[in-house]
Amino acid sequence: MSRLKKKRATITDIAREAGTSISTVSYVLNDGPKPVSKENRKKILDVVHRLSYTPDMVARGLKRRRTMSLGVIFPDMTNTYFPEILRGILEITQHEKYNIMLRNASQSVAAQNDCIRDLLSQRVDGFIIRPIAGSQVPAILCDSGIPFVVVDRSERGWKRYDSVSLNNRKAISTAVEMLVREGHESIALITGPRETGTSIERVNGFMDASDLHRLREDKCRVLYGKYSVETGRDSVHTILNENPGISAVVTASTAITFGAIQELRRQEMRISVEMSLVAYGYSKWLTLLFPPVTTIEQPVVEMGRRAVHILLQCIEKEDSGSRVREIIDPVIIDGVSHQSNF
Amino acid sequence: MSRLKKKRATITDIAREAGTSISTVSYVLNDGPKPVSKENRKKILDVVHRLSYTPDMVARGLKRRRTMSLGVIFPDMTNTYFPEILRGILEITQHEKYNIMLRNASQSVAAQNDCIRDLLSQRVDGFIIRPIAGSQVPAILCDSGIPFVVVDRSERGWKRYDSVSLNNRKAISTAVEMLVREGHESIALITGPRETGTSIERVNGFMDASDLHRLREDKCRVLYGKYSVETGRDSVHTILNENPGISAVVTASTAITFGAIQELRRQEMRISVEMSLVAYGYSKWLTLLFPPVTTIEQPVVEMGRRAVHILLQCIEKEDSGSRVREIIDPVIIDGVSHQSNF
């Protein structure tokens, strides 16, 4: 149980034991850049195995000027949305032998800058960043010359950089269309803050569909709030009080959806019967509610995967090529038929 | 937009510009181990700022033999349980200026070993590991002499090491007691695999309470399955068919709970009226269901926090001191009163 740090074998140990130079050891460890004779290779590999040698990636990183690690910055960690993106990121990075260094910017631009500075100090090879709402691209990030890709938002200055985001506009217009097709003419959208890019996109989607199907403006309604449970709850409350004609609701985030359902149940409104609901969100729990809620799914894991792909492109081919701007379409999950998947 | 990697300033650049030796630069950067004159300090700090120098943590890590990073290994990432633990871990590590290197062991012992080997190669200063169910402590981990702490499980060989886990036994007995106090005498527990340590603990908790309150064995029932939605669904189905006398259910995980609720709703059983339910789980969504479900919360975020604390103790004070074995008590969340928190 002693915690004495037994010193690990180094390339020098291997060389000594195998009776070669450290260069030769390195050549076999890296399969190059020089060839090594069969005998030496075997001798070296034997020793490597016997001493259970693992190369020191720190030393290698210093020498190669490549750490094989990516900085990942999210505005917070309490939101379950970000762990989902992370899952997608991790899936690819682990496969590609990259490390990620995760940071929480605590919803503050200052903290976000600290994270960037810190990660620069760690010598990450690239960044994946979900910007704080309304923030500008930090000078420190641009100046570094390190490639980065923006996920989930592309507002303001960020627009000029590689990014991957969701097709929020199409998602909401699809939701509305589904309801129209079911015969609804009086539909409400519950969405986030009025000024946020993502919310504007959602409202545009709502407009697209209501224009297309000539829904009467006075029979529809957009309610702004936050992407939160409270907003879902309060908005449903408002709708039931102020707009009794509304027969269907589109909820623009997972949290809003849970809040909305909660309030509908509390008011003993039977979902799908007295009030129809289409949810835009990502939580696997969402599809598990009963009665099943039709969900337009945010492919949030996929967003993480794509971000890594784009970033590794930038890092590995040093092409300062053209900007990549991916927009991921939503996935429609019919509440009822989806049940069988679980 | 050119991606030419502008070479970063090094300590040598700073020394040259400030007209001092690199030693002196290092002394001010580290506030020691030698004192530096006011003038030199100022000159150096000016240059540091002007060149926006950030120390190369890779080089520093190599020299200091300390990377300030912790390896974190989970058996999978699709389960939303692990991101919650991660959140707790990250909260502390970020504050303590540690990095984490996250790995997914894909529910395989072989992959788990690969992760350990890999992280050893990365020269992490310690490990936090949630072992694969039923796995033994990998020799490679013990032999490394690197400190580690086990989270969430403490079966088999793992028992001998620092760990932090949940008081699953107490959680379930508490759940049962709450139901007994409400007058229930015929209670079912829906839990995970019969052999797993965590499941055994839960069943023991169930026994504790039913013994204490002299519940008749033939009126109660324990249903084994997986910690999954399907198990929740199927078990409720079974109970309703085979044990019509049962008036209350304790669900032993979040996923089981969602499955159970889904099935109860589908069968049009009114929760709390025709069937009472106490859930053991962690998802914030859980408390948002309506009618509100009384929840025994798994303090899963706290588990992450504690794990880091213990590990940093081991790393920073090199005491090969006695084993730490923390067991975290559950938190009771009364469904109804909790509503106001959102």
Place this chain on the structure above:
DNA sequence: CTGAAAGCGCTTACAG
């Protein structure tokens, strides 16, 4: 208070 020098564990251009 200051600095020259060794060294952390690697990679690789260079010479043989």
Place this chain on the structure above:
DNA sequence: CTGAAAGCGCTTACAG
């Protein structure tokens, strides 16, 4: 096919 040597960017014991 092999190896001696320089160097990646730091820290720190040692000497002054």
